[in-house]
Amino acid sequence: MGLVDKLKELEEELARTQKNKATEFHIGVLKSKIAKIKKELSSPKKAGKRSTGFLIKKAGDATVALVGLPSTGKSTLLNALTGARSKTAEYAFTTLNCIPGTLDYKGAKIQILDLPGIVEGAKDGVGRGKEVIAAAKAADLILLVLDVFQPFFRDKLVKELYNSGIRLDSSPPQISLEKRKTGGIQITSMVKEQGITDKLIIAILKEYSIFNAHIILHQKITEDELIDFLDKTAVYIPSITVINKIDLKEPPADINFDYIAISAQNNVGLDLLKEKIFQKLNLIRIYTRSKFREEDDIPLMIRKGQTVADVCKKIHKDLYANFKYALVWGKSVKFPAQKVGLEHVLEDGDVIQIIKK
Ligand SMILES: Nc1nc2c(ncn2[C@@H]2O[C@H](COP(=O)(O)OP(=O)(O)OP(=O)(O)O)[C@@H](O)[C@H]2O)c(=O)[nH]1
Ligand SMILES: [Mg+2]
Incomplete structure (x- = not known):
């Protein structure tokens, strides 16, 4: 057999x-x-x-994948959040490929991926289910996009993702x-x-x-x-659930999960959604300073919990190799210009000056 x-x-x-x-x-x-x-x-x-999957390059500081049934408004949402122009239409499976867009928010560049709709059986390759799941697996955050007519599809979506090795909102x-x-x-x-x-x-x-x-x-x-x-094949990814098209109908009162109510078409609830995306990604802003310039206005974005070593690597690998020490101003240190090493964990808004050997 x-x-x-x-x-x-x-x-x-x-x-x-x-x-x-x-x-x-x-x-x-x-x-x-x-x-x-x-x-x-x-x-x-x-x-x-082997399935080739979608050809998407990870870009920006973090990646968010839109996952949901066909016609729930994923493409409309991508366009509203990022100014991308993914085709939208009233029929199912309008999107057949992965369409990226960039959300600029509080100095972060957040890549958002619009994916084809997934239906039950996606993991077994129904629709372009396998590729959708592969793209979702590589994301830092998954947005479960439901519409107000089928909010309870969420359970099936979560189960489908679970069976494909995606564990939402849990840790190993x-x-x-x-x-x-x-x-x-x-x-x-x-x-x-x-x-x-x-x-x-x-x-x-x-x-x-x-x-x-x-x-x-x-x-x-x-x-x-x-x-x-x-x-060791499961991935652990945080999620946000949105219920779209609230301009057409009120969400049912008996919903037992957290969600953000939006109308992608009428730009309702999107400011709150952007803020939630930013928070869930746990991005923090680090400003770099050199001998020659005051700190840069454009922050470097890292994930909460990351260290001076991560900042060095993000700027240039030589910087990491030739690192001597760093001076830090801000919430993560006890006094301004404190000398720290590679393992020092940074906080939002910190300013850092890296001294090379
Ligand atoms: N009333 C209303 N209609 C919406 C809203 N968002 C999207 N739509 C409509 O719903 C239909 C489907 O929207 P799409 O954005 O194409 O949906 P999708 O999830 O990308 O669909 P697939 O690509 O087929 O998976 C379109 O006719 C949109 O105009 C909304 O907030 N309110
Ligand atoms: Mg679409």
Whole structure:
């Protein structure tokens, strides 16, 4: 039996199996077998013909992908946010390619990608689903674009992305693993409730050919999280949900998720959306200063939590190689012109002068 058939068989079995105490173990093992085959099938070597995807160059300080059903207004939104001219029309699948635009906001250049609409089954290649998902995977933020007539499609969208390895608004599971030569599997749980049984952990590790290791769980975990940790193919991306076309109808009152209500066509809610995009991307502004000039007016944008080393690399790789120390003014230091090293974490609005060897 080929891998594709095997995958289908396992997925069918998983769908058939009711989850309860008695089947928990079996489900965990099935899931790890499925994850393994998926990984094998998606590795370029094995795939035979590889999908070329869209030809998009990452540009700017961060990239945002618009994901949603056809005709929800993604292209209209791109045009409104960036002044791009992606074709819009009332029929589905107007956009067949990836159209980029740039949003200039508070000194940041944010690349926004308008993508073809995705429908259920996108991950299996329905529409240009696979390429859309590949583009979304590379983004720093995903905008889920719903329209006011189908806001509850959100669940399906999130599920479709999940099944393609995109974890929205969560962080990688806190697990560490140290492989050993002998001694079997040792499990240390740092939390009261482990989430899954030792037996299942050992069985899943076995699927990944790990027979001797010390695994430390820093949080309560599910079998999916353990598989993600071992599989290493999942990506963790923050998201914002927008409900578009509020000029036509009020969003239903029973919506149970956070969203921003907009009308892309009438420019309603877009200022708030821009601000949210900026905040979610965690971009901060750094001003550089040299011996010859006062600080530049045009800030350099980095992500919150990044360091002097990241700034150096962003300016020029030589600067990083020849770094001696830096002087920093602003929120991240105790006094002006404080001398710092490469690991120093910067804050929004800091001014930095880099001294070379
Ligand atoms: N009333 C109203 N119509 C809108 C709004 N935004 C978009 N539309 C209309 O909805 C239709 C679809 O818009 P598009 O921007 O092409 O939608 P899309 O999501 O890019 O569609 P695909 O490319 O097919 O996936 C067009 O007729 C737009 O004019 C809005 O805020 N209000
Ligand atoms: Mg479109």
